[in-house]
Structure formats: C-alpha cells, structure tokens
Amino acid sequence: xxxxxxxxxxxxxxxxxxxxxxxxxxxxxxxxxxxxxxxxxxxxxxxxxxxxxxxxxxxxxxxxxxxxxxxxxxxxxxxxxxxxxxxxxxxxxxxxxxxxxxxxxxxxxxxxxxxxxxxxxxxxxxxxxxxxxxxxxxxxxxxxxxxxxxxxxxxxxxxxx
Amino acid sequence: xxxxxxxxxxxxxxxxxxxxxxxxxxxxxxxxxxxxxxxxxxxxxxxxxxxxxxxxxxxxxxxxxxxxxxxxxxxxxxxxxxxxxxxxxxxxxxxxxxxxxxxxxxxxxxxxxxxxxxxxxxxxxxxxxxxxxxxxxxxxxxxxxxxxxxxxxxxxxxxxxxxxxxxxxxxxxxxxxxxxxxxxxxxxxxxxxxxxxxxxxxxxxxxxxxxxxxxxxxxxxxxxxxxxxxxxxxxxxxxxxxxxxxxxxxxxxxxxxxxxxxxxxxxxxxxxxxxxxxxxxxxxxxxxxxxxxxxxxxxxxxxxxxxxxxxxxxxxxxxxxxxxxxxxxxxxxxxxxxxxxxxxxxxxxxxxxxxxxxxxxxxxxxxxxxxxxxxxxxxxxxxxxxxxxxxxxxxxxxxxxxxxxxxxxxxxxxxxxxxxxxxxxxxxxxxxxxxxxxxxxxxxxxxxxxxxxxxxxxxxxxxxxxxxxxxxxxxxxxxxxxxxxxxxxxxxxxxxxxxxxxxxxxxxxxxxxxxxxxxxxxxxxxxxxxxxxxxxxxxxxxxxxxxxxxxxxxxxxxxxxxxxxxxxxxxxxxxxxxxxxxxxxxxxxxxxxxxxxxxxxxxxxxxxxxxxxxxxxxxxxxxxxxxxxxxxxxxxxxxxxxxxxxxxxxxxxxxxxx
Numbered sequence: 001x002x003x004x005x006x007x008x009x010x011x012x013x014x015x016x017x018x019x020x021x022x023x024x025x026x027x028x029x030x031x032x033x034x035x036x037x038x039x040x041x042x043x044x045x046x047x048x049x050x051x052x053x054x055x056x057x058x059x060x061x062x063x064x065x066x067x068x069x070x071x072x073x074x075x076x077x078x079x080x081x082x083x084x085x086x087x088x089x090x091x092x093x094x095x096x097x098x099x100x101x102x103x104x105x106x107x108x109x110x111x112x113x114x115x116x117x118x119x120x121x122x123x124x125x126x127x128x129x130x131x132x133x134x135x136x137x138x139x140x141x142x143x144x145x146x147x148x149x150x151x152x153x154x155x156x157x158x159x160x161x
Numbered sequence: 162x163x164x165x166x167x168x169x170x171x172x173x174x175x176x177x178x179x180x181x182x183x184x185x186x187x188x189x190x191x192x193x194x195x196x197x198x199x200x201x202x203x204x205x206x207x208x209x210x211x212x213x214x215x216x217x218x219x220x221x222x223x224x225x226x227x228x229x230x231x232x233x234x235x236x237x238x239x240x241x242x243x244x245x246x247x248x249x250x251x252x253x254x255x256x257x258x259x260x261x262x263x264x265x266x267x268x269x270x271x272x273x274x275x276x277x278x279x280x281x282x283x284x285x286x287x288x289x290x291x292x293x294x295x296x297x298x299x300x301x302x303x304x305x306x307x308x309x310x311x312x313x314x315x316x317x318x319x320x321x322x323x324x325x326x327x328x329x330x331x332x333x334x335x336x337x338x339x340x341x342x343x344x345x346x347x348x349x350x351x352x353x354x355x356x357x358x359x360x361x362x363x364x365x366x367x368x369x370x371x372x373x374x375x376x377x378x379x380x381x382x383x384x385x386x387x388x389x390x391x392x393x394x395x396x397x398x399x400x401x402x403x404x405x406x407x408x409x410x411x412x413x414x415x416x417x418x419x420x421x422x423x424x425x426x427x428x429x430x431x432x433x434x435x436x437x438x439x440x441x442x443x444x445x446x447x448x449x450x451x452x453x454x455x456x457x458x459x460x461x462x463x464x465x466x467x468x469x470x471x472x473x474x475x476x477x478x479x480x481x482x483x484x485x486x487x488x489x490x491x492x493x494x495x496x497x498x499x500x501x502x503x504x505x506x507x508x509x510x511x512x513x514x515x516x517x518x519x520x521x522x523x524x525x526x527x528x529x530x531x532x533x534x535x536x537x538x539x540x541x542x543x544x545x546x547x548x549x550x551x552x553x554x555x556x557x558x559x560x561x562x563x564x565x566x567x568x569x570x571x572x573x574x575x576x577x578x579x580x581x582x583x584x585x586x587x588x589x590x591x592x593x594x595x596x597x598x599x600x601x602x603x604x605x606x607x608x609x610x611x612x613x614x615x616x617x618x619x620x621x622x623x624x625x626x627x628x629x630x631x632x633x634x635x636x637x638x639x640x641x642x643x644x645x646x647x648x649x650x651x652x653x654x655x656x657x658x659x660x661x662x663x664x665x666x667x668x669x670x671x672x673x674x675x676x677x678x679x680x681x682x683x684x685x686x687x688x689x690x691x692x693x694x695x696x697x698x699x700x701x702x703x704x705x706x707x708x709x710x711x712x713x714x715x716x717x718x719x720x721x722x723x724x725x726x727x728x729x730x731x732x733x734x735x736x737x738x739x740x741x742x743x744x745x746x747x748x749x750x751x752x753x754x755x756x757x758x759x760x761x762x763x764x765x766x767x768x769x770x771x772x773x774x775x776x777x778x779x780x781x782x783x784x785x786x787x788x789x790x791x792x793x794x795x796x797x798x799x800x801x802x803x804x805x806x807x808x809x810x811x812x813x814x815x816x817x818x819x
Binding site: 028029030031032034049050052057058060063098099100101102103104105109110111114115117118121122125126129132133134136137139155158159 | 277361362363366396398401403404431499501502503504505509510513514517520521522524525528529532536539540542543544545546547548549550553554555558680681682760763769
C-alpha cells in the first residue's frame with residue numbers, strides 16, 4: 001500500500017495495527033543499494049516501480065522501506081548485474097513471489113477483461129452516444145409529455161429570471 | 162452529562178429523520194399541504210440535533226474527557242488543540258458522525274434555499290434526503306456509536322495517529338465529505354424527479370448549483386489530500402491510485418460529468434434520463450467509496466471478515482438505495498422525453514462526448530479498483546492492480562478529453578460549423594504546439610509524456626482565454642475589454658475551471674517528465690550538486706516538540722554562489738503512538754520545488770540525504786485551486802441566485818455560456 005493509502009485508511013477506519021504503523025517512515029532506496037553503473041541503476045529503479053512490496057498494502061518496492069522491499073530491491077539489482085534482461089528479472093520475481101508482486105497485471109487469463117474493459121466500454125458508449133445524437137438530429141421539436149400552458153408560463157417565468 | 166445529551170440528540174435526530182422520510186412523501190402523493198410542509202422544520206430540527214450531537218463529541222475531545230472510549234483511543238492531553246479538534250473525525254465513529262452532520266446540513270440547505278421549488282418536489286427531495294439520513298443514523302447508532310463510555314477511565318489517551326497530526330490532513334476529510342455527501346442532494350433530486358415523473362429545464366437549474374457545490378468541495382478535498390501526500394510522505398508523490406484515493410476520484414469524475422450534462426438539461430431539455438442516471442450513480446460511487454473505506458474489503462478480504470458487521474451494513478445501504486433508485490429509473494426513465502433538436506456538430510454533442518469520456522474513465526478506475534477482489538473470488542488468482550495499470554488505462558481518456566475540450570467549449574448550441582468554431586482557436590493551437598515542439602527539442606531521448614502534457618496544458622489554458630474573449634462579441638478592443646468584466650460569472654467560471662485543468666496538466670507533465678532525484682550519504686559541510694543547485698548539510702540536532710522528538714537537519718540551499726534558503730528536514734518520533742514520521746523540507750518556487758528529506762545516520766558519520774528537483778510541482782495544486790474557484794464562480798452566477806430566490810431582477814449583461 002502506499003503510505004497515503006494507509007494514512008487515509010487509518011484516518012477513516014480508525015484502525016491502527018502496530019505492525020503496519022511501524023512500517024511508515026520514508027526512505028526507500030538507501031545510498032548503499034545504488035549500483036555504480038547508472039544505466040543498470042536506472043533499469044533497476046524502473047523495474048522496482050512495477051514490483052509490489054509483498055508485506056505492504058499497495059506500495060512498490062521502490063517506495064517502501066520495509067525490510068522485505070529492501071531484499072527484493074537487492075535481488076533485482078543482483079539479477080541485473082548477473083546479466084538478466086528486464087523480462088527475466090520480472091519472471092524471476094514472479095516465480096519466487098507469485099503474480100501478486102506485479103503492480104502491472106499481466107494480460108493472461110481472465111485479465112484480458114481488465115485491460116479490454118476501458119476500450120470496450122468506450123466503443124459501446126460511442127455507439128450508444130452516436131445513435132442518440134442521430135435521433136436528436138432527426139427529431140422534431142414537439143414531443144410527447146408537453147407541459148400545460150399554465151406550467152409553461154410558470155417555467156418561463158423561472159427561466160426568465 | 163453533555164456527552165449523554167449528545168447521544169440523546171443523535172437518537173432524537175434519527176427519529177426525526179424517520180418521520181421526515183415518510184410523512185412528506187405521503188403528503189406529496191395525496192397533495193396534503195400540511196404533511197408536505199412538515200419536511201422543512203423537520204430538516205432544520207434534524208440538522209440542529211446532529212450539530213448539537215457533533216458539538217458534544219467535539220466538547221469531549223477538547224476537554225480530553227477520557228471516560229469516552231473514542232477520546233481515549235484517539236486523543237492525548239498533550240496534543241495541540243487543533244489536533245484535539247481534528248481528532249473528532251480522525252477515526253471511524255467520529256467521521257461517520259461528520260458524514261451525517263453534512264448530510265443533514267445539505268438537507269437543511271435544500272429547505273432554506275428551495276423557496277421556489279414546487280411544493281411536491283421539495284417535499285419529495287427532503288424526504289428522500291432524509292431516508293438516506295435514516296440509514297446512516299442507524300449505522301452509527303447500531304454499529305459505530307461514538308458516545309460509548311468506559312467503565313474505568315484511564316489517566317491519558319492513546320494519541321491520534323501522528324500522520325494525521327498535520328494541518329493538510331486535519332482539514333482534508335471535512336472537504337471530502339462535503340463533496341461525497343453533497344452528491345446525496347443530487348441523488349435526492351433525481352429520485353424525487355423520478356417519483357414526480359417529470360424532469361424539465363427548471364429541474365436542471367435547481368440541481369446544478371448543488372452538484373457544483375459538491376464537486377468544488379471534492380476538488381478541494383482531493384487536492385488537499387494530494388498536497389499532504391506530497392510533503393508528508395517523503396518522496397513527493399502526489400497520486401498513488403490506491404483504493405481509498407480512487408474512492409474519492411470516481412465520484413469526482415461522475416460529478417464533473419453530471420454538472421456538464423445538467424447544463425444540457427437546463428439549456429436544451431435533452432439528456433434528461435442520462436442526467437438522472439448520472440446523479441444516481443455519482444452518489445452510488447460515494448456510497449461505494451464509503452463501503453471500500455469502512456469495510457476494508459478491497460485491501461484485504463480478511464479485514465472484511467474481521468469486522469463484517471459494518472461492511473455488511475453499508476453494503477445493505479448501498480444495495481437498498483442503488484437498487485431502489487435504479488428500479489425506479491428503469492420504470493420511469495422512458496417518460497423523460499428529450500425535446501431539444503441539435504445537429505451532430507454542436508455544443509450538445511460536445512457535452513455528450515465529455516460525458517462519455519468522464520464516465521468511461523470512471524469505469525476504468527472502478528474496474529481497476531475492484532479487479533483484485535474479482536480475480537480472487539472468481540478466478541482464484543491473487544494479483545495486484547497498481548499505478549502502472551491506471552497510468553496506461555486511464556491517461557489516454559484524459560489526453561483525448563484535454564485535446565477536444567477547448568473545441569467543444571467554443572461550439573454554439575444546436576448547430577455548429579466546425580470551421581467557424583476552430584478558427585479563433587488557431588493562435589491557441591499554434592502556441593501549444595510550439596511549446597510542445599520546443600520542449601521536445603530541448604529534451605533529447607526522454608519520454609514523449611512531457612511535451613504531450615505541455616501541449617495539452619497550454620492548449621487548455623490558451624483555449625480558455627480565447628473562449629472568454631470570444632464571449633465579448635465583436636468591435637473595438639477597448640469595448641471588448643470593458644465587456645470582459647460584465648460577463649456572467651458562469652462564463653468566467655467555465656474559463657477558470659478549464660484553465661485550471663490545464664494548469665494541473667502542466668504540473669503533472671513537468672513533475673513526471675523532468676523530475677530529478679539524488680540519493681547519497683552526505684558529510685557535514687561537504688557541498689553537493691543537484692539539478693544546478695548546491696546543497697550543504699551544516700548541522701543535525703535532536704529537538705523536542707510538544708508531543709514528539711525530532712531529528713532535524715540544516716541544509717543550506719544555494720545556486721551559483723547565491724544563498725536561497727536554509728532547509729530543515731525532520732524525522733519525528735511520536736513516543737505515545739510509537740511511530741516515526743518524515744517532515745520533508747521544501748523550498749517552494751513558482752517554477753520548481755527543491756525537496757529535501759533526511760534519512761538515517763551512516764556508520765562513517767554522514768547522513769543519508771535524498772534530494773528532489775521537482776519542476777512545476779505547485780502547478781498541480783494551483784490548477785486544483787483554479788478548478789474549485791471556477792466552480793465557485795459558476796455557483797455565484799446570478800441565474801442560480803435568482804433561482805434560489807435571493808435576488809431581484811436586473812438587466813443581464815450577456816447570455817451565460819454554460
């Protein structure tokens with residue numbers, strides 16, 4: 001989880017489990033973890049942002065200061081130094097920790113629905129919207145449900161003001 | 162004694178709400194004036210009783226009455242007064258009491274300012290509003306009573322979570338709730354209109370100020386929360402896409418859609434059933450947000466199992482109101498015939514597109530938020546949906562929205578010619594494009610995010626300027642300038658809010674594309690450079706605060722030999738709560754922030770220091786303030802004041818654009 005989330009969670013739910021509370025304080029990557037090769041380090045940071053700290057509630061290992069997050073950061077850097085590609089590092093982490101560790105879900109299995117939901121909904125909405133606009137274009141001003149004259153007078157008085 | 166009176170007032174308010182939810186509804190159905198008229202005093206009584214109850218709880222916190230269990234759990238006698246007060250809503254029970262306080266406040270405001278509503282509509286609105294209050298009063302009294310006494314009061318309290326002891330967060334929930342709960346009134350108007358069986362232009366005009374008010378408060382609340390996260394959490398993030406944030410963001414998106422679609426109802430008597438549906442859904446998402454936060458179901462299925470009573474209760478409230486309202490909608494929506502006729506290219510169509518983009522993007526956020534739960538329950542997969550998903554799935558909709566917004570805003574009602582609407586925007590487009598190209602040329606080999614964001618931001622701001630300028634009509638520049646000041650407030654509100662969105666987009670683009678970070682071990686008086694700035698750690702000391710112990714560093718910030726400021730980043734430890742917090746030190750500037758965080762002492766005598774250079778950071782919240790300001794300008798437009806019966810007739814200077 002991000003710290004913001006936890007703070008709000010605490011604020012709103014009024015629950016303060018101590019084990020989680022102690023995890024708050026804010027130094028993610030420590031100076032001694034940084035790799036000498038800036039390119040490798042940049043790749044490590046990028047990968048860390050997509051990996052979840054397993055004991056936190058929605059926080060990447062790049063942001064988290066939990067012990068486990070540090071271990072995972074070191075592991076990522078170890079694999080990179082050993083010459084793994086980004087893809088191989090991610091696979092290594094998933095093998096070890098499960099897909100729960102991926103902040104960016106895969107597209108495999110039922111997850112296609114998650115990824116396709118937005119575009120599909122957009123197409124649907126555009127279709128419905130377009131057909132609605134077509135009916136409005138060809139409609140005539142007078143439809144059913146007309147107001148009575150008295151109501152019209154009342155309405156125009158309100159709208160005039 | 163006062164605490165008991167508060168408890169009693171709460172129960173009394175519950176009973177008043179029960180009566181108010183039933184009697185006016187029968188009255189409106191039977192056309193009995195007396196029965197309808199009771200809604201108004203009842204709404205006032207409900208609000209005053211709840212306010213008294215809230216006051217009693219506040220009194221218990223302020224006087225540190227440790228015989229009340231809630232005060233013991235969330236306060237401490239040494240805590241500064243402001244946090245004793247904010248502690249009232251810094252917990253589940255108290256925040257729910259604030260929730261109903263605001264709910265009854267909106268009910269009372271509808272009674273105060275609803276002078277020219279038809280009596281049946283007014284009675285129904287107040288009855289529906291009160292039925293929501295009944296549900297939440299019951300929720301508080303039966304599952305989350307804040308007035309429980311302790312049989313053996315302790316000497317002191319357990320302190321409020323230190324992270325909440327911060328001005329940014331102390332006032333973030335009230336604004337957020339004003340927004341969340343404010344949408345209840347739009348919901349009540351929608352359900353009342355469905356019962357009434359009629360939606361007309363006047364309905365659109367009545368519902369719009371309330372939606373605007375809710376949206377303005379949501380905007381401020383979300384902005385405050387984001388700003389707090391930025392300076393308090395220690396690495397300067399501003400948005401994290403986690404369930405609680407999304408819970409407030411979804412109603413915001415729908416409220417934005419609603420306040421645009423109600424314009425179409427008001428001006429053109431079209432999109433009626435869609436607007437009703439939006440009003441229902443917007444409040445529905447407020448309830449879903451409440452459910453997500455209270456039950457903890459999204460964060461962990463186990464958290465839900467630990468305390469299912471509250472979660473199930475809210476789920477029942479959600480099911481009842483959404484199920485009831487949507488059933489009513491299904492039965493009655495077909496009677497809401499649209500009247501306006503307009504061509505495919507028109508302001509109406511542009512607003513339909515706005516609604517599609519906002520509603521679909523809200524849907525994407527919703528799917529992403531609940532997907533972990535769906536995947537676990539249906540497919541037995543334990544997975545995460547984090548920021549990378551939302552960045553990819555949500556951002557494209559905002560890019561499209563930003564790209565078409567200035568064009569749509571320029572279109573006339575009924576029938577537009579694309580060419581004529583586009584022509585005045587050419588300078589704005591050229592300006593935006595040149596800013597983007599310049600940025601792209603200056604940064605080599607980085608992501609396209611920065612230039613795209615700069616284009617959208619500049620396009621929105623300059624487009625808003627062109628829009629407001631075009632409202633002044635034709636003729637000499639001097640005459641048009643003088644007409645600027647006489648434009649309806651709604652015109653200004655529209656331009657300021659749209660420009661504010663542009664400013665926020667500029668800030669996000671600048672921060673995401675050109676932020677620089679530096680992490681290192683620093684020795685005393687050994688200067689180091691970050692993004693052209695020179696920083697030097699001169700001292701670190703232990704300092705005692707009122708209820709915490711601080712480790713404070715002194716960092717001199719300079720540029721090209723000129724001193725800029727001395728920053729004092731802190732690490733605080735709150736002994737009562739046994740909890741550390743980070744207080745970043747930020748040199749705030751118009752174009753950039755320099756953000757310094759102090760870490761742990763190192764074995765060789767140095768300190769871990771983390772420095773960020775954050776271009777345009779403040780523009781994110783500057784834009785948020787502008788958006789809220791735009792909303793307030795719109796609320797203050799005279800046609801709403803007139804609609805509320807508060808002003809006399811006077812000649813109009815122009816036609817409101819919205």
